[in-house]
Amino acid sequence: MPVGRAGSVSSQPHVLVVGGGVAGASVAYFAGQRGARVTVVDTGLHAASQVPSALVNPVRGQSGQVAAGAVEGLRLTWALVDALGEAGVEVPHGRGGVLRPVPDDRTRQKFERNLPAALPHRWLSVQERPPELAVGWAHALWLPEGGWLDGAAFTAGLLKLSGAEVVRARATAWDARTVTLDSGKLLRGDAVVWCGGSVGAGWAGEGGTHRAGTLLTLDRAVTEVPFSFGAYLAPAGTGGVLGATFEAPTPTWKEPALPLPSLRWLLGKADALTDLSGNRVTGRWSGSRLAGLTAGRGADGVWRLAGLGSKGFLLGPLHARHVAGDVVAALRV
Numbered sequence: 280m281p282v283g284r285a286g287s288v289s290s291q292p293h294v295l296v297v298g299g300g301v302a303g304a305s306v307a308y309f310a311g312q313r314g315a316r317v318t319v320v321d322t323g324l325h326a327a328s329q330v331p332s333a334l335v336n337p338v339r340g341q342s343g344q345v346a347a348g349a350v351e352g353l354r355l356t357w358a359l360v361d362a363l364g365e366a367g368v369e370v371p372h373g374r375g376g377v378l379r380p381v382p383d384d385r386t387r388q389k390f391e392r393n394l395p396a397a398l399p400h401r402w403l404s405v406q407e408r409p410p411e412l413a414v415g416w417a418h419a420l421w422l423p424e425g426g427w428l429d430g431a432a433f434t435a436g437l438l439k440l441s442g443a444e445v446v447r448a449r450a451t452a453w454d455a456r457t458v459t460l461d462s463g464k465l466l467r468g469d470a471v472v473w474c475g476g477s478v479g480a481g482w483a484g485e486g487g488t489h490r491a492g493t494l495l496t497l498d499r500a501v502t503e504v505p506f507s508f509g510a511y512l513a514p515a516g517t518g519g520v521l522g523a524t525f526e527a528p529t530p531t532w533k534e535p536a537l538p539l540p541s542l543r544w545l546l547g548k549a550d551a552l553t554d555l556s557g558n559r560v561t562g563r564w565s566g567s568r569l570a571g572l573t574a575g576r577g578a579d580g581v582w583r584l585a586g587l588g589s590k591g592f593l594l595g596p597l598h599a600r601h602v603a604g605d606v607v608a609a610l611r612v
């Protein structure tokens with residue numbers, strides 16, 4: 280039987296979540312769905328999940344890797360977008376597919392080796408390709424169930440729908456049942472789930488693989504559906520974006536920036552995808568993501584969902600559903 284805040288026995292488990300990005304918001308949502316009372320402690324600072332337009336793209340990188348759970352993950356993300364819409368929380372998104380141009384036969388062969396039959400996909404003929412795609416791509420893979428969404432709106436929507444209490448503070452210490460805030464206040468619960476992302480791992484002094492990247496926000500969407508190879512072009516809630524996580528990996532979190540040579544790299548990747556003339560840059564968003572998935576309970580008794588890499592919106596909710604289910608089940612035993 281879970282122990283409540285004042286140490287009393289309560290039938291409703293109380294879950295404390297550190298971090299309110301897509302990982303923490305999804306854990307809060309699914310723990311709430313399973314009957315838990317949830318408190319999320321979040322600074323609201325440096326969340327990778329604030330990304331203005333994130334791809335929901337099951338075929339990854341330049342070798343076409345498909346992560347385990349990718350098909351289930353993307354369908355769950357879209358189901359959550361629908362649930363948010365039904366609850367009156369609109370998340371700007373587009374679910375009209377993702378285009379993965381491929382430069383040569385060898386790369387196509389790599390993609391083909393990775394593509395599971397369960398993932399709807401089709402190689403487009405030259406005539407079928409969107410007119411905005413630059414010439415010179417040997418192949419173009421069409422992923423009809425992919426798309427893009429506004430990361431900030433999706434995350435905020437999940438947090439809202441979770442019904443969790445949100446405490447705007449920095450957690451300075453945590454163990455299996457308590458979280459200490461920077462004010463010195465101690466929160467007590469029945470379980471703690473750490474979802475601090477790249478910045479949180481940095482603050483906690485943990486080693487890891489952090490990778491920063493940048494999105495240029497554009498005055499209009501250059502393409503109707505996202506194009507992705509190296510960098511991605513996608514529509515956004517307002518206008519469009521051009522971006523990628525492309526800085527060299529670092530072992531600690533660093534405040535994300537856009538070095539000038541990176542801008543050159545990004546524009547080069549974009550030029551290979553489409554003709555950008557006539558588009559205006561309206562702003563810049565930079566963030567950092569953490570690689571190396573951890574999802575489950577650690578030896579210290581603290582649960583954890585972190586290291587979502589570049590798949591936060593593809594797999595974050597799916598992993599969160601598992602973790603939240605396990606947390607609540609463990610408390611009900």
Ligand SMILES: Cc1cc2nc3c(=O)[nH]c(=O)nc-3n(C[C@H](O)[C@H](O)[C@H](O)COP(=O)(O)OP(=O)(O)OC[C@H]3O[C@@H](n4cnc5c(N)ncnc54)[C@H](O)[C@@H]3O)c2cc1C
Nearest residue numbers: 298300301302322327328334450475476479492566591592
């Ligand atoms: C440029 C870029 C482009 C990307 N594009 C895509 C994409 O197209 N598709 C995709 O699926 N993914 C994409 N990602 C990856 C995705 O954004 C991340 O995988 C995901 O957002 C990570 O979510 P998270 O909740 O683990 O961490 P975060 O979103 O970083 O959230 C962590 C939160 O915890 C808070 N926090 C940390 N420590 C503490 C503490 N001690 N006390 C209180 N609060 C704390 C932080 O302030 C923050 O709000 C991209 C990332 C970047 C940087």
